[in-house]
Amino acid sequence: MMTDVLVAHSTDVEKANFYKKTYLHVALAILAFVRVETVLLNVVPPEVIGLMFAQKYTWLLVLGVFWLASFLASKWSMSQSKSTQYFGLGFYILLEAVIFLPLIYIAIANSDYNVIFQAATLTIAMFAGISAVAFTSKRDFSFLRNIITIGGFIAIGLIVAGMIFGFNLGLWFSVGMVILASATILYQTSKLKDTFATNQYVGASLQLFASIMLLFWYILRILMSRRS
Incomplete structure:
Protein backbone atom coordinates (compact mmCIF):
# COMPACT_ATOMS: atom_id res chain seq x y z
CA MET A 1 0.00 0.00 0.00
CA MET A 2 1.08 3.56 -0.63
CA THR A 3 1.92 5.51 2.47
CA ASP A 4 2.68 9.18 2.99
CA VAL A 5 4.36 8.76 6.39
CA LEU A 6 7.51 10.86 6.66
CA VAL A 7 10.61 8.68 6.82
CA ALA A 8 11.66 10.33 10.10
CA HIS A 9 8.38 9.19 11.68
CA SER A 10 8.41 5.66 10.29
CA THR A 11 9.58 2.44 11.89
CA ASP A 12 13.17 1.21 11.62
CA VAL A 13 12.09 -1.45 9.11
CA GLU A 14 10.33 1.16 6.95
CA LYS A 15 13.37 3.44 7.13
CA ALA A 16 15.67 0.60 6.06
CA ASN A 17 13.37 -0.27 3.15
CA PHE A 18 13.22 3.38 2.06
CA TYR A 19 16.99 3.79 2.02
CA LYS A 20 17.51 0.44 0.31
CA LYS A 21 15.02 1.31 -2.45
CA THR A 22 16.39 4.86 -2.79
CA TYR A 23 20.01 3.80 -3.32
CA LEU A 24 18.98 0.89 -5.52
CA HIS A 25 17.18 3.37 -7.77
CA VAL A 26 20.24 5.67 -7.74
CA ALA A 27 22.38 2.76 -8.94
CA LEU A 28 19.84 1.81 -11.61
CA ALA A 29 19.62 5.46 -12.73
CA ILE A 30 23.41 5.57 -13.18
CA LEU A 31 23.39 2.34 -15.18
CA ALA A 32 20.50 3.66 -17.31
CA PHE A 33 22.42 6.89 -17.90
CA VAL A 34 25.45 4.95 -19.15
CA ARG A 35 23.25 2.94 -21.49
CA VAL A 36 21.36 5.95 -22.87
CA GLU A 37 24.58 7.94 -23.29
CA THR A 38 26.13 5.07 -25.24
CA VAL A 39 23.11 4.89 -27.52
CA LEU A 40 23.13 8.66 -28.13
CA LEU A 41 26.83 8.66 -28.96
CA ASN A 42 26.21 5.97 -31.55
CA VAL A 43 23.12 7.46 -33.19
CA VAL A 44 23.50 11.25 -32.91
CA PRO A 45 25.67 12.64 -35.75
CA PRO A 46 28.81 14.53 -34.66
CA GLU A 47 27.54 17.60 -36.53
CA VAL A 48 24.46 17.74 -34.31
CA ILE A 49 26.54 17.33 -31.16
CA GLY A 50 28.80 20.14 -32.36
CA LEU A 51 25.82 22.44 -32.83
CA MET A 52 24.96 22.05 -29.13
CA PHE A 53 28.02 24.03 -28.05
CA ALA A 54 29.21 25.71 -31.26
CA GLN A 55 27.18 28.85 -30.55
CA LYS A 56 27.01 30.33 -27.04
CA TYR A 57 23.33 31.18 -27.33
CA THR A 58 22.51 27.66 -28.50
CA TRP A 59 24.12 26.22 -25.38
CA LEU A 60 22.28 28.77 -23.23
CA LEU A 61 19.03 27.61 -24.80
CA VAL A 62 19.96 23.98 -24.15
CA LEU A 63 20.71 24.77 -20.49
CA GLY A 64 17.49 26.76 -20.13
CA VAL A 65 15.39 23.90 -21.48
CA PHE A 66 17.33 21.49 -19.27
CA TRP A 67 16.60 23.46 -16.08
CA LEU A 68 12.92 23.81 -16.93
CA ALA A 69 12.55 20.15 -17.84
CA SER A 70 14.48 19.17 -14.69
CA PHE A 71 11.92 21.02 -12.59
CA LEU A 72 9.11 19.12 -14.30
CA ALA A 73 10.89 15.77 -13.92
CA SER A 74 11.45 16.42 -10.21
CA LYS A 75 7.79 17.34 -9.76
CA TRP A 76 6.64 14.19 -11.57
CA SER A 77 8.94 12.00 -9.46
CA MET A 78 7.20 13.26 -6.30
CA SER A 79 3.75 12.23 -7.54
CA GLN A 80 1.62 9.72 -5.65
CA SER A 81 1.40 7.73 -8.88
CA LYS A 82 4.24 5.23 -9.24
CA SER A 83 4.06 5.35 -13.04
CA THR A 84 4.39 9.16 -12.97
CA GLN A 85 7.32 8.92 -10.54
CA TYR A 86 9.18 6.54 -12.83
CA PHE A 87 8.34 8.66 -15.86
CA GLY A 88 9.91 11.66 -14.09
CA LEU A 89 13.06 9.72 -13.21
CA GLY A 90 13.36 8.26 -16.70
CA PHE A 91 12.83 11.65 -18.30
CA TYR A 92 15.54 13.17 -16.10
CA ILE A 93 18.00 10.40 -16.99
CA LEU A 94 17.42 11.20 -20.67
CA LEU A 95 17.97 14.92 -19.98
CA GLU A 96 21.27 14.22 -18.26
CA ALA A 97 22.40 11.99 -21.12
CA VAL A 98 21.65 14.78 -23.61
CA ILE A 99 23.37 17.51 -21.56
CA PHE A 100 26.46 15.30 -21.11
CA LEU A 101 26.65 14.42 -24.80
CA PRO A 102 29.08 17.19 -25.89
CA LEU A 103 31.42 16.70 -22.91
CA ILE A 104 31.61 12.92 -23.30
CA TYR A 105 32.02 13.28 -27.06
CA ILE A 106 34.99 15.63 -26.61
CA ALA A 107 36.61 13.26 -24.13
CA ILE A 108 36.20 10.31 -26.50
CA ALA A 109 37.37 12.36 -29.50
CA ASN A 110 40.56 13.10 -27.57
CA SER A 111 40.93 9.39 -26.78
CA ASP A 112 40.46 10.12 -23.09
CA TYR A 113 38.54 6.95 -22.26
CA ASN A 114 40.58 6.54 -19.09
CA VAL A 115 39.72 10.02 -17.88
CA ILE A 116 36.00 9.18 -18.06
CA PHE A 117 36.59 6.04 -16.01
CA GLN A 118 38.73 7.96 -13.52
CA ALA A 119 36.08 10.68 -13.15
CA ALA A 120 33.36 8.08 -12.63
CA THR A 121 35.45 6.24 -10.03
CA LEU A 122 36.25 9.44 -8.13
CA THR A 123 32.59 10.50 -8.23
CA ILE A 124 31.33 7.19 -6.83
CA ALA A 125 34.05 7.16 -4.17
CA MET A 126 33.26 10.72 -3.08
CA PHE A 127 29.52 10.03 -3.06
CA ALA A 128 30.04 6.93 -0.90
CA GLY A 129 32.29 8.83 1.51
CA ILE A 130 29.95 11.82 1.81
CA SER A 131 26.96 9.53 2.33
CA ALA A 132 28.82 7.69 5.10
CA VAL A 133 29.55 11.00 6.83
CA ALA A 134 25.89 12.06 6.55
CA PHE A 135 24.60 8.79 8.04
CA THR A 136 27.17 8.42 10.81
CA SER A 137 27.61 12.03 11.92
CA LYS A 138 25.37 13.41 14.65
CA ARG A 139 25.85 16.93 13.34
CA ASP A 140 22.99 18.97 11.92
CA PHE A 141 23.84 20.03 8.36
CA SER A 142 20.90 22.41 7.97
CA PHE A 143 23.32 25.36 7.82
CA LEU A 144 24.40 24.13 4.37
CA ARG A 145 21.02 24.98 2.83
CA ASN A 146 21.61 28.72 2.56
CA ILE A 147 25.21 28.19 1.41
CA ILE A 148 24.05 25.82 -1.34
CA THR A 149 21.25 28.15 -2.44
CA ILE A 150 23.47 31.24 -2.62
CA GLY A 151 26.32 29.29 -4.21
CA GLY A 152 23.94 27.86 -6.80
CA PHE A 153 22.67 31.28 -7.86
CA ILE A 154 26.22 32.63 -8.05
CA ALA A 155 27.30 29.64 -10.14
CA ILE A 156 24.39 30.06 -12.55
CA ALA A 161 27.96 35.54 -17.93
CA GLY A 162 30.79 33.36 -19.17
CA MET A 163 28.72 32.20 -22.13
CA ILE A 164 27.46 35.67 -23.03
CA PHE A 165 30.79 37.47 -22.71
CA GLY A 166 32.95 34.56 -23.83
CA PHE A 167 35.34 34.17 -20.89
CA ASN A 168 36.59 30.87 -19.49
CA LEU A 169 35.58 30.22 -15.89
CA GLY A 170 38.73 28.15 -15.41
CA LEU A 171 39.88 25.37 -13.13
CA TRP A 172 39.03 27.01 -9.83
CA PHE A 173 35.39 27.41 -10.81
CA SER A 174 35.22 23.66 -11.47
CA VAL A 175 36.86 23.01 -8.09
CA GLY A 176 34.30 25.29 -6.45
CA MET A 177 31.47 23.42 -8.17
CA VAL A 178 32.84 20.10 -6.93
CA ILE A 179 32.74 21.50 -3.39
CA LEU A 180 29.22 22.83 -3.96
CA ALA A 181 28.01 19.48 -5.35
CA SER A 182 29.62 17.65 -2.41
CA ALA A 183 27.92 19.97 0.07
CA THR A 184 24.61 19.39 -1.73
CA ILE A 185 24.97 15.61 -1.46
CA LEU A 186 25.84 15.92 2.24
CA TYR A 187 22.82 18.14 2.91
CA GLN A 188 20.40 16.08 0.83
CA THR A 189 21.49 12.79 2.36
CA SER A 190 21.19 14.10 5.91
CA LYS A 191 17.72 15.50 5.16
CA LEU A 192 16.22 12.56 3.25
CA LYS A 193 14.32 11.39 6.30
CA ASP A 194 12.86 14.85 6.91
CA THR A 195 11.98 15.58 3.29
CA PHE A 196 10.48 12.43 1.82
CA ALA A 197 7.69 10.04 2.70
CA THR A 198 8.42 6.32 2.70
CA ASN A 199 6.73 5.92 -0.71
CA GLN A 200 8.82 8.67 -2.35
CA TYR A 201 12.06 6.78 -2.84
CA VAL A 202 11.94 7.44 -6.59
CA GLY A 203 11.92 11.20 -5.98
CA ALA A 204 14.69 10.84 -3.41
CA SER A 205 16.79 8.86 -5.87
CA LEU A 206 16.30 11.54 -8.55
CA GLN A 207 17.51 14.23 -6.16
CA LEU A 208 20.66 12.28 -5.29
CA PHE A 209 21.23 11.25 -8.90
CA ALA A 210 21.09 14.90 -10.00
CA SER A 211 23.77 15.88 -7.47
CA ILE A 212 25.95 12.92 -8.43
CA MET A 213 25.80 13.94 -12.07
CA LEU A 214 26.72 17.53 -11.17
CA LEU A 215 29.72 16.20 -9.23
CA PHE A 216 30.69 13.92 -12.12
CA TRP A 217 30.45 16.77 -14.65
CA TYR A 218 32.97 18.99 -12.86
CA ILE A 219 35.33 16.21 -11.83
CA LEU A 220 35.43 15.15 -15.48
CA ARG A 221 36.09 18.74 -16.56
CA ILE A 222 38.94 19.07 -14.05
CA LEU A 223 40.59 15.84 -15.24
CA MET A 224 40.14 16.79 -18.90
CA SER A 225 41.68 20.23 -18.31
CA ARG A 226 44.76 18.63 -16.79
CA ARG A 227 45.32 16.63 -19.98
CA SER A 228 44.75 19.50 -22.42
Whole structure:
Protein backbone atom coordinates (compact mmCIF):
# COMPACT_ATOMS: atom_id res chain seq x y z
CA MET A 1 0.00 0.00 0.00
CA MET A 2 1.08 3.56 -0.63
CA THR A 3 1.92 5.51 2.47
CA ASP A 4 2.68 9.18 2.99
CA VAL A 5 4.36 8.76 6.39
CA LEU A 6 7.51 10.86 6.66
CA VAL A 7 10.61 8.68 6.82
CA ALA A 8 11.66 10.33 10.10
CA HIS A 9 8.38 9.19 11.68
CA SER A 10 8.41 5.66 10.29
CA THR A 11 9.58 2.44 11.89
CA ASP A 12 13.17 1.21 11.62
CA VAL A 13 12.09 -1.45 9.11
CA GLU A 14 10.33 1.16 6.95
CA LYS A 15 13.37 3.44 7.13
CA ALA A 16 15.67 0.60 6.06
CA ASN A 17 13.37 -0.27 3.15
CA PHE A 18 13.22 3.38 2.06
CA TYR A 19 16.99 3.79 2.02
CA LYS A 20 17.51 0.44 0.31
CA LYS A 21 15.02 1.31 -2.45
CA THR A 22 16.39 4.86 -2.79
CA TYR A 23 20.01 3.80 -3.32
CA LEU A 24 18.98 0.89 -5.52
CA HIS A 25 17.18 3.37 -7.77
CA VAL A 26 20.24 5.67 -7.74
CA ALA A 27 22.38 2.76 -8.94
CA LEU A 28 19.84 1.81 -11.61
CA ALA A 29 19.62 5.46 -12.73
CA ILE A 30 23.41 5.57 -13.18
CA LEU A 31 23.39 2.34 -15.18
CA ALA A 32 20.50 3.66 -17.31
CA PHE A 33 22.42 6.89 -17.90
CA VAL A 34 25.45 4.95 -19.15
CA ARG A 35 23.25 2.94 -21.49
CA VAL A 36 21.36 5.95 -22.87
CA GLU A 37 24.58 7.94 -23.29
CA THR A 38 26.13 5.07 -25.24
CA VAL A 39 23.11 4.89 -27.52
CA LEU A 40 23.13 8.66 -28.13
CA LEU A 41 26.83 8.66 -28.96
CA ASN A 42 26.21 5.97 -31.55
CA VAL A 43 23.12 7.46 -33.19
CA VAL A 44 23.50 11.25 -32.91
CA PRO A 45 25.67 12.64 -35.75
CA PRO A 46 28.81 14.53 -34.66
CA GLU A 47 27.54 17.60 -36.53
CA VAL A 48 24.46 17.74 -34.31
CA ILE A 49 26.54 17.33 -31.16
CA GLY A 50 28.80 20.14 -32.36
CA LEU A 51 25.82 22.44 -32.83
CA MET A 52 24.96 22.05 -29.13
CA PHE A 53 28.02 24.03 -28.05
CA ALA A 54 29.21 25.71 -31.26
CA GLN A 55 27.18 28.85 -30.55
CA LYS A 56 27.01 30.33 -27.04
CA TYR A 57 23.33 31.18 -27.33
CA THR A 58 22.51 27.66 -28.50
CA TRP A 59 24.12 26.22 -25.38
CA LEU A 60 22.28 28.77 -23.23
CA LEU A 61 19.03 27.61 -24.80
CA VAL A 62 19.96 23.98 -24.15
CA LEU A 63 20.71 24.77 -20.49
CA GLY A 64 17.49 26.76 -20.13
CA VAL A 65 15.39 23.90 -21.48
CA PHE A 66 17.33 21.49 -19.27
CA TRP A 67 16.60 23.46 -16.08
CA LEU A 68 12.92 23.81 -16.93
CA ALA A 69 12.55 20.15 -17.84
CA SER A 70 14.48 19.17 -14.69
CA PHE A 71 11.92 21.02 -12.59
CA LEU A 72 9.11 19.12 -14.30
CA ALA A 73 10.89 15.77 -13.92
CA SER A 74 11.45 16.42 -10.21
CA LYS A 75 7.79 17.34 -9.76
CA TRP A 76 6.64 14.19 -11.57
CA SER A 77 8.94 12.00 -9.46
CA MET A 78 7.20 13.26 -6.30
CA SER A 79 3.75 12.23 -7.54
CA GLN A 80 1.62 9.72 -5.65
CA SER A 81 1.40 7.73 -8.88
CA LYS A 82 4.24 5.23 -9.24
CA SER A 83 4.06 5.35 -13.04
CA THR A 84 4.39 9.16 -12.97
CA GLN A 85 7.32 8.92 -10.54
CA TYR A 86 9.18 6.54 -12.83
CA PHE A 87 8.34 8.66 -15.86
CA GLY A 88 9.91 11.66 -14.09
CA LEU A 89 13.06 9.72 -13.21
CA GLY A 90 13.36 8.26 -16.70
CA PHE A 91 12.83 11.65 -18.30
CA TYR A 92 15.54 13.17 -16.10
CA ILE A 93 18.00 10.40 -16.99
CA LEU A 94 17.42 11.20 -20.67
CA LEU A 95 17.97 14.92 -19.98
CA GLU A 96 21.27 14.22 -18.26
CA ALA A 97 22.40 11.99 -21.12
CA VAL A 98 21.65 14.78 -23.61
CA ILE A 99 23.37 17.51 -21.56
CA PHE A 100 26.46 15.30 -21.11
CA LEU A 101 26.65 14.42 -24.80
CA PRO A 102 29.08 17.19 -25.89
CA LEU A 103 31.42 16.70 -22.91
CA ILE A 104 31.61 12.92 -23.30
CA TYR A 105 32.02 13.28 -27.06
CA ILE A 106 34.99 15.63 -26.61
CA ALA A 107 36.61 13.26 -24.13
CA ILE A 108 36.20 10.31 -26.50
CA ALA A 109 37.37 12.36 -29.50
CA ASN A 110 40.56 13.10 -27.57
CA SER A 111 40.93 9.39 -26.78
CA ASP A 112 40.46 10.12 -23.09
CA TYR A 113 38.54 6.95 -22.26
CA ASN A 114 40.58 6.54 -19.09
CA VAL A 115 39.72 10.02 -17.88
CA ILE A 116 36.00 9.18 -18.06
CA PHE A 117 36.59 6.04 -16.01
CA GLN A 118 38.73 7.96 -13.52
CA ALA A 119 36.08 10.68 -13.15
CA ALA A 120 33.36 8.08 -12.63
CA THR A 121 35.45 6.24 -10.03
CA LEU A 122 36.25 9.44 -8.13
CA THR A 123 32.59 10.50 -8.23
CA ILE A 124 31.33 7.19 -6.83
CA ALA A 125 34.05 7.16 -4.17
CA MET A 126 33.26 10.72 -3.08
CA PHE A 127 29.52 10.03 -3.06
CA ALA A 128 30.04 6.93 -0.90
CA GLY A 129 32.29 8.83 1.51
CA ILE A 130 29.95 11.82 1.81
CA SER A 131 26.96 9.53 2.33
CA ALA A 132 28.82 7.69 5.10
CA VAL A 133 29.55 11.00 6.83
CA ALA A 134 25.89 12.06 6.55
CA PHE A 135 24.60 8.79 8.04
CA THR A 136 27.17 8.42 10.81
CA SER A 137 27.61 12.03 11.92
CA LYS A 138 25.37 13.41 14.65
CA ARG A 139 25.85 16.93 13.34
CA ASP A 140 22.99 18.97 11.92
CA PHE A 141 23.84 20.03 8.36
CA SER A 142 20.90 22.41 7.97
CA PHE A 143 23.32 25.36 7.82
CA LEU A 144 24.40 24.13 4.37
CA ARG A 145 21.02 24.98 2.83
CA ASN A 146 21.61 28.72 2.56
CA ILE A 147 25.21 28.19 1.41
CA ILE A 148 24.05 25.82 -1.34
CA THR A 149 21.25 28.15 -2.44
CA ILE A 150 23.47 31.24 -2.62
CA GLY A 151 26.32 29.29 -4.21
CA GLY A 152 23.94 27.86 -6.80
CA PHE A 153 22.67 31.28 -7.86
CA ILE A 154 26.22 32.63 -8.05
CA ALA A 155 27.30 29.64 -10.14
CA ILE A 156 24.39 30.06 -12.55
CA GLY A 157 25.17 33.76 -12.89
CA LEU A 158 28.82 33.07 -13.65
CA ILE A 159 27.98 30.34 -16.16
CA VAL A 160 25.54 32.59 -18.03
CA ALA A 161 27.96 35.54 -17.93
CA GLY A 162 30.79 33.36 -19.17
CA MET A 163 28.72 32.20 -22.13
CA ILE A 164 27.46 35.67 -23.03
CA PHE A 165 30.79 37.47 -22.71
CA GLY A 166 32.95 34.56 -23.83
CA PHE A 167 35.34 34.17 -20.89
CA ASN A 168 36.59 30.87 -19.49
CA LEU A 169 35.58 30.22 -15.89
CA GLY A 170 38.73 28.15 -15.41
CA LEU A 171 39.88 25.37 -13.13
CA TRP A 172 39.03 27.01 -9.83
CA PHE A 173 35.39 27.41 -10.81
CA SER A 174 35.22 23.66 -11.47
CA VAL A 175 36.86 23.01 -8.09
CA GLY A 176 34.30 25.29 -6.45
CA MET A 177 31.47 23.42 -8.17
CA VAL A 178 32.84 20.10 -6.93
CA ILE A 179 32.74 21.50 -3.39
CA LEU A 180 29.22 22.83 -3.96
CA ALA A 181 28.01 19.48 -5.35
CA SER A 182 29.62 17.65 -2.41
CA ALA A 183 27.92 19.97 0.07
CA THR A 184 24.61 19.39 -1.73
CA ILE A 185 24.97 15.61 -1.46
CA LEU A 186 25.84 15.92 2.24
CA TYR A 187 22.82 18.14 2.91
CA GLN A 188 20.40 16.08 0.83
CA THR A 189 21.49 12.79 2.36
CA SER A 190 21.19 14.10 5.91
CA LYS A 191 17.72 15.50 5.16
CA LEU A 192 16.22 12.56 3.25
CA LYS A 193 14.32 11.39 6.30
CA ASP A 194 12.86 14.85 6.91
CA THR A 195 11.98 15.58 3.29
CA PHE A 196 10.48 12.43 1.82
CA ALA A 197 7.69 10.04 2.70
CA THR A 198 8.42 6.32 2.70
CA ASN A 199 6.73 5.92 -0.71
CA GLN A 200 8.82 8.67 -2.35
CA TYR A 201 12.06 6.78 -2.84
CA VAL A 202 11.94 7.44 -6.59
CA GLY A 203 11.92 11.20 -5.98
CA ALA A 204 14.69 10.84 -3.41
CA SER A 205 16.79 8.86 -5.87
CA LEU A 206 16.30 11.54 -8.55
CA GLN A 207 17.51 14.23 -6.16
CA LEU A 208 20.66 12.28 -5.29
CA PHE A 209 21.23 11.25 -8.90
CA ALA A 210 21.09 14.90 -10.00
CA SER A 211 23.77 15.88 -7.47
CA ILE A 212 25.95 12.92 -8.43
CA MET A 213 25.80 13.94 -12.07
CA LEU A 214 26.72 17.53 -11.17
CA LEU A 215 29.72 16.20 -9.23
CA PHE A 216 30.69 13.92 -12.12
CA TRP A 217 30.45 16.77 -14.65
CA TYR A 218 32.97 18.99 -12.86
CA ILE A 219 35.33 16.21 -11.83
CA LEU A 220 35.43 15.15 -15.48
CA ARG A 221 36.09 18.74 -16.56
CA ILE A 222 38.94 19.07 -14.05
CA LEU A 223 40.59 15.84 -15.24
CA MET A 224 40.14 16.79 -18.90
CA SER A 225 41.68 20.23 -18.31
CA ARG A 226 44.76 18.63 -16.79
CA ARG A 227 45.32 16.63 -19.98
CA SER A 228 44.75 19.50 -22.42
